[in-house]
Amino acid sequence: MTFSDEDLIDACSKGKRKAQEELYARYSSKMYPIALRYSKMQQEAEDILQEAFIKVFKNIKDFRKDSSLGYWIKRIVINTALNHQRSKLYLYPMVDISDLRNHTGPELTLSNFSYKELLAMIRRLPTGCQVIFNLYAIEGYKHHEIADQLNISEGTSKSQYARAKSLLKEWISENNNMDYDRAGEF
Structure with missing residues (x-):
């Protein structure tokens, strides 16, 4: 039996196991890549x-339906990932924006990379950079919102993003150059 989102919400809030299984089946594959972007290892994302x-199952009875169910679940996944990473953020040095040089170079091509390769590069970032890059570039948060969420200064958010x-530009450039060098060997 396939439930509508509204039926799923109602049944899950009553603790119906079949509905919970359906909700998980419907949304887990969409939410896993989000968890993966905020983690360093597959097990951590899981x-x-x-x-x-x-x-989600514990709080679904409080879902106000002022957004889509998928968006609400996504917010929970992101917040869970942030809570998971928050304690780690303070283990890594944060770079002040004044310490960064404004690097302008040639435009880089991303079309040579698969989603998995780009994800691997994002996951390779230091934890602070990874979290802030995800929040700003992918989730669309503003630096002042990130600063509030992570209890850091707006300047720190900007510097970690920079x-x-x-x-990422350095790694992409290295990969593009390696591909070019390999092509030149033939």
Whole structure:
């Protein structure tokens, strides 16, 4: 039996196991890549996803329906990932924006990279850079919102984002050059 989102919400809030299984089946594959972007390892992403869905099932009775169910679940996954990473953020040095050089170089081509390769590069970023890059570039948060969420200064958010972009450009450039060098060998 396939439930509508409204029926799923109602049945899940009553603790119906079949509805919970349906909700998980419908949304887990969409939420897993989000958890993966905020983690360093696959197991960590799986833990984030599991913890997020436990929160979903626990709090679905409070869902106000002022957004789509998918968006609400996505917010829970992101917040769970942030809570998971928040304690780690303070283990890594944060770079002040004044320490960064404004690097302008040639435009880089991303079309040579698969989603998995780009995801691997994002996951390679230092934790602070990774979290802020995801929040700003992918989720669309503003730096002042990120600063409030992570209890950091807006300047730190901006500097971590700049550092993430710089590292990603460097890695993409290295990969593009390696591809070019390999092509030149033939």
